[in-house]
């Protein structure tokens with residue numbers, strides 16, 4: 001069991017309600033920026049049961065900012081693609097964009113409790129900045145002008161903690177949300193999936209596997225993913241009209257699983273670990289900032305599991321919020337910076353819900369018309385390769401904040417493409433020494449200086465606390481990915497602490513960047 005029983009502090013700069021993966025990652029990121037937080041978690045340990053398994057490249061990168069990427073990658077099972085079958089025939093073999101020089105695989109399968117463990121260990125590695133209290137539940141929240149009073153029930157009794165800021169990471173049934181009288185808005189799908197985790201040894205490649213109307217379970221849709229420690233995640237759709245309570249009874253689940261394992265030739269002995277039921281939801285708050293209270297992860301939004309954007313987008317919330325909150329707490333930025341967290345991440349949630357809805361409509365058609373369209377697509381895909389992309393599952397990808405209030409004007413000319421425009425995730429690339437550019441993200445602002453010679457000191461930036469990184473012309477991949485074609489003399493690209501492009505300027509005159517920075521309102 002995890003610690004602790006000492007009395008809660010009476011004051012904290014940041015109280016994080018909920019020590020799930022998002023709360024613990026946020027605590028680690030805040031600690032990395034030098035900000036103390038108190039994490040209050042109702043459970044006595046990391047989560048159990050069937051939760052997230054697919055962690056995107058972007059999530060691996062975010063966890064890398066606090067050193068939690070290495071244990072994750074060591075433990076997890078990396079993968080790049082998958083196969084879909086209609087009845088007993090393969091109709092799709094897809095691969096996600098990747099190349100050998102990438103720092104991370106497009107996806108890693110790993111049980112959510114490992115993500116929580118690695119984020120927690122990363123938080124503790126920053127000394128005593130992150131104080132995590134288990135078996136402690138937030139029960140009341142009282143908002144005030146300059147802080148929040150939070151009532152916490154813990155083994156030692158009831159305490160009131162005064163927090164300058166409260167971040168609600170307390171999941172889909174958020175107490176904080178309820179205390180503020182807020183409701184998630186959106187829609188729920190009726191189609192239900194049984195989620196089963198089993199333990200069985202397998203030598204099969206790590207891929208995302210999907211079957212539509214398989215002979216093992218006619219009429220159903222079934223997904224399989226391998227996880228570490230010989231665990232399979234099997235998700236299958238229940239029949240229309242089937243009682244969900246009946247559907248999760250082992251006597252109804254085991255034969256369906258057995259029938260499928262037999263069909264695909266997995267004959268090693270197996271045991272069930274967890275059985276649960278799931279229905280897809282597309283729900284979000286309209287605003288993730290309410291005075292001194294901020295929302296992140298499932299407390300802020302719920303997206304369908306098809307498309308794997310739930311936890312992945314929650315970690316992106318943490319990555320977006322941490323640097324902004326740290327700067328506000330440290331008095332280096334005005335509070336209004338936190339409004340951009342809400343603008344950007346509500347936009348991301350709406351995009352994620354749109355992708356998730358499309359995946360859900362394919363995986364669990366909500367009505368006869370969708371079912372008919374899916375069947376037609378699958379039938380055509382048997383012989384027509386041009387139809388197959390319609391079956392392609394939409395995987396998690398970072399969202400562009402094209403309309404972010406933080407995007408700086410001043411692009412200039414000479415850019416050969418739109419991949420590194422303000423509001424885009426800064427493209428990954430190899431530097432001249434073979435290292436990855438993304439290793440320079442996550443610590444603070446950085447200005448990428450694309451120049452043919454070492455830049456003379458860009459004092460205007462250094463004096464504003466923005467370090468510069470020279471990207472030599474030999475780093476051809478980087479020049480290309482940042483849209484710098486032949487004959488371009490140089491450029492400056494300002495990258496935010498969360499690895500997003502904030503602005504870009506052709507030429508090497510830092511004064512335009514400095515002026516835009518001063519006008520941006522990011523720094524007090």
Ligand SMILES: Cc1cc2nc3c(=O)[nH]c(=O)nc-3n(C[C@H](O)[C@H](O)[C@H](O)COP(=O)(O)OP(=O)(O)OC[C@H]3O[C@@H](n4cnc5c(N)ncnc54)[C@H](O)[C@@H]3O)c2cc1C
Pocket residue numbers: 017018019020021022023040041042043047050051052053054055112136137138139169170171172173174175176195278296297298299305308309310311312313314
């Ligand atoms: C079957 C399934 C498969 C999924 N697969 C994926 C996937 O592959 N990829 C992906 O990205 N996402 C996936 N998800 C979604 C993912 O699990 C969630 O998005 C993720 O758990 C959200 O993390 P969180 O920290 O915001 O919330 P949670 O994980 O719900 O954590 C919230 C924490 O708050 C605590 N808490 C609650 N109330 C209080 C309170 N009052 N006081 C203190 N603590 C409190 C809870 O005990 C909990 O530990 C899946 C979900 C399911 C159900």
